[in-house]
Structure formats: C-alpha cells, structure tokens
Amino acid sequence: MGFFSFLDREHTVAKPGYSRWLVPPAALCVHLCIGQAYALSVFNLPMTKLIGITQSAPGDWKLTELGWIFSLAMLFLGSSAAVFGRWVEEGGPRRAMFTAGCLWAGGFLLSAFGVYIHNLWLIYLGYGVIGGCALGIGYISPVSTLIKWFPDRPGMATGMAIMGFGGGAFIASPLSVWLMSKFNTPTHVGVMETFVIMGAIYFCFMMVGAAIVRVPAPGWKPEGYTPPVTSSKLISKNDVYVYDAVKTPQFWLIWWVLCLNVTAGIGVLGQASAMSQEMFPGVITPVAASGLVGLMSLFNMGGRFAWASVSDFIGRKNTYFCFFVIGFVLYITVPHAGAIGSVALFVFCFCIIISMYGGGFSTVPAYLKDMFGVRYVGAIHGLLLTAWSAAGIFGPVIVNYLREYNITHGVPKAQAYNNTMYIMAGLLVIGFICNFFVKAVHERYHMKANDPRLAGTAKA
C-alpha cells in the first residue's frame, strides 16, 4: 500500500508556485496515447496475412472477425467510463492515469502474445476488453482536474485534452506503419513486435502524464480571477451527486444531445471516402478520397479545441444550438453539392460537419459542469459516454443500411446518400429540441453542506 501511496489524491495536491499550464500536457500524455484507437485499422490488413504473409491463407483471420476488436474497445470504453467514473473522481487523476497506462500497455502486450500464438480471443481480451477499460478510465481521468484548474476557461481546458484524443491517430498511424515496415521480413509480418514497442512507448508517455498531473489545493483559484457575481441561470454553483444526476431530465436531455450529434457525425466519418467517390465518380479518385479523410480528421481535431473554446464565450447551450442549426443546413446542402457537381462545396460541408462532431465531444464536459457542478463532473461525464457507444451503433447502421436500401430499389449510386443526409438533418432537429429543453437543475438535487456522501471525498 505504501509504495502506491504516491498515487493518492492527497499526494497529488499542487504546492504553491505550480503552474496550471502543466496540467494540459499531462492530460495530453494520456489522450494522445489512447487516441491510437482511431488508427487501429492500420493493423487490419496485416493481421489478415499473419500466416500467408503476402496474402491471406486458410486459417488467417478475416476482416469481419478483426472488426470486433474495435467494436469491443468502444463498448468497454463507454461501460468502463460509466462504471469506474466515481472511482476515478474520488481516487484522483494520478491513480486513474496510472491505472489507464498499465491497462493500455498490458492490453497491447496481451494482444502481441495473441498475435504470436495466433489466438484472436486473446486480442479481443487484450485490446478489446482491457484496452477498452483503459480508454474509458483514461478518457475521463483528466477532465474534472482540468475544469478545477481552469474555472475561467473550462471549455478551452477540456477541449485541449479531448483534442489529443482526436490527434492520437495522427501519431499512431505513421508510427505503426513505420514499425511494421522495420520488423517485416519475407516470413513475418511484424505486427507482434509493433504491438510490444507501442505498448512500451505508451506506458512511458502515460506515466509521465501521471507524474506531472496535480490537483489544485482546496480553495485555490487563478490569480486575479473572481467568479462572476451575476452568472447565467444555466451555470450552477451547486454540486449534484453522481447518481442523483442520472435522475434529472437534464442528464438525459444532454445524453440525447450528445448521442444525436455524434450519430450524425460518425455516420459520415466512416463513409466519407466511399461517399465522396460515389457522389463524384471520376472526379474524386481513391487517392483524393484518402486526402479528404485526412483533411476531415484535422477538422475533427481542430474542432475539439476551437468549439470548446468558443463555448466559454457564447455558452454551452448556444454552442450546441450552433451545431444543430449549422449542421442541419450543411447536411441539407450536401445532396445539392452532389447535384451541381461542386466538390469544393461538398468538402466544405463535410469539414465543418466533422469539426462540430469533434466539438460535441469536447464541449460536453463543460456543459455537465455548468449543470451539475464540479465535484462529480468526471463521474457524470463517464456515465454520459454511454451515449457515444450508442451513437457508434446508430450512425454506421443508418448510413450503411439506407445506402443498401436505396441501391436495391434502383436509386443511382451518386444519389444513394441523399436520403441519409436528410435523415441526419432530421436527427439534428431532434437534438435541437432536446437542447432547447435543457434548463437549470432543480435545487432538490443539489448537495447540501452536511450531506453524508461528502465524507471522504476531496473537494479539490
């Protein structure tokens, strides 16, 4: 117990003179690593040739079987964030980051062993289950800490960390390809060694994050900062207990707001390459389409920081209003762009849509903080991430099935996505309505100063 006491929240309290600007890089150390999940697909093709080496042989894994690794990881991201949210909040960020680092690296090592003995179930367990838990715990671990350090700019602070999750794939994708090329031989694909090295690199990175993170001392506030005396009704000065938050209509309205925003974005994110080539046959080549996917991922990352920072000035509710109104207009415009053959308009629409998809993720922690207070925001955020898991199912299903339905009913490929775009626009209308009904949380849910549940929980 003594050895691990440095992980305790009380050993993480910042000493006077500590700069709060050290906390965002600590958070980025974790988010840049777990953001690798978005680049997992670079292993798909090599893992279908572990036996055949140059091409798939009998006994090699199929792409459909490998697809379950990512799905499991996303499922466990949502569920572990929901289950361990309160533990993360009460144990402090260092314990959570340390745990996430061990699980993330452990997941990679177990997956490497699974590749070595050619057992897919070990990879499901390693990357899917253990890695998925690391994703959930790591994703929420720095959120409430950043909000406490930046009461003047909570959106910007969480936007910086969550931007890292979007940017993690930019590092992981070329690194994975480069490592596999180094270990690739005529008789060996090199996936196992790549997993081992990446696990070791990520472990070191996440440990640095765990070492430099600090929580503010009780009562600390930024120099020169005075909390606004007359603040918006939608910014609560009271805390709501994590399990009371789920009893409020506000939690479920924001759950749907996030779910619908992500469903609309995720639906086009996975299909952008195929959609652009089918809507502009002969104009957008497969190479150009891969460029579009790259451009969209840059907007996804940039939107996470930009929109969350904007929300500090215009408010969270108004930021989501922007997502739903602008998103509605853009989704309606996409079929028009296809009809007039305007690639520039199409690319513009998709890039802004994806920036708002990213912005939805990064703005929601500050929205929850405004509604439910700071104390349990990390745990409440964890519960809310189940909306992401649900959207991960709804989005691709809607896009894929509608496309198939249209094509089997004789709709030309170039127009097959039009109905999908209108349905996505419709989802945003429902999101707009949910967001409209978000009001301040009733005071009966507010924690009182003598609340027995406060015993043993640190305020900092």
Added chain:
Amino acid sequence: MANQTESSNGLKLFLAWSFVGIPLVLGVYNTLLNAMKLFH
C-alpha cells in the same frame, strides 16, 4: 526565490509542452501532406 520558481516553472512548461507538442505537430504535418492529395 520567486524568480527561481518562475524560471524552473518555465523550463518544466517548455519540456512538458515539447514532450506532447513535437509528436503531435509531426503527426499533423504528416496528415496535412496526406490531405494535400485531395487538391492534386
């Protein structure tokens, strides 16, 4: 004393931001190069 704390903080900030910033900038640059294919 205050100056010492400030300069040590400055170094820590530089190291911490470089640690995460350099790989991120390299990754963004790499992705930007890939994105340029759209305009060729």
